[in-house]
Amino acid sequence: MTAETDMVFRFVNSTDADADTRTFRVYQVIGTAAPEELELYKFSHSMTGSSGGTTTYQRKNMNSLTFETVGQISWSSNTIASVVYFGLEEISVKDLRKVKNATSHSRRFKSGVGAGYKWKISENRTDLYCIDSQDKYIASWSNHEKILRVTPRASAMLDRLVVTCFLNVWFKRLGRW
Template sequence: MSTTDLALRFELSSNPNADARTLQVLQIVDQNSAGAGQSTVALYKFHHPNTGLTTGVTSIQRINTDTQVWENAGNIDWSSNTSGVVYFGVERVSIRELRKPKKPSSKSRRFRVNNSEYKWKLAENGTDMICVSDNLGSRGKQIAAWTQDTLTLRVAERAEGFLDRVVVTCFLHLWFRRYSIW
């Protein structure tokens, strides 16, 4: 991962009554070239209004950095705590397809973007996660990394074209790990 990566911090709602699926994803921005001083800018908002219910819809909004207007990036329509459908615009994808193991004993979870496949896997420490390409010619190249201690997702510049998919799949894996389901 390099200095041109996007650094994103997941921040849970400060409202004690908010559902755990309500959070903001903040972009960490360096203030100067020396790296001294950082600020954050809200990039995504996840909102789940049905606190405590296993069903409901989590809305996902992304800030348009040109207009500073929040736009719909998709939503997750939960049929239970562990199943449902994700909408990325008009594209409908089952949560199962965004967390697909290659085989039953697999320790990674795959997702597709167009004709490319990527996989999330647990890091050696068992708490962090790494997302790598699983395509011929770029197999094993890291596109994102989750650090549990700082609640930070670093996304490689080459993955910005499908950033929504990377952020949402990371969120889903964190949600499932909350229930000790990998």
């Protein structure tokens, strides 16, 4: 792990007391001495009249500096996500959190054609890290800091890492790892 060169993203929950915890923002932390933060993602959860609702996520277009919707998460209840949309690509949450066996401490997902990855629980039992199919580190989540670190080589799949990190943290918090 080369933490100095990793891209750093800080997750910040809404300050609105009535906001759902699925409403949050993700800031890219740039620099170390006097770090700046660039708002990069907005996650907004709305109730749709059903028991679950939809979480829409937007990413800042760095050319126009406007936020564009890049996907959504459909919830079948207040605690169970069923489908994630990455643009037009629809993926079952089960396929983004595959379990190899009942005692597994990892959740597998794919990005692109056949590229396999997995989120694993760290030794401290609160943090997560993500590795590729060659067991090479690509991302880590600090639960205490609410920080996601991503290697530059994984930047092309940033949307997928941000969303799968969020989902795994969500389900782990509910005791459904």
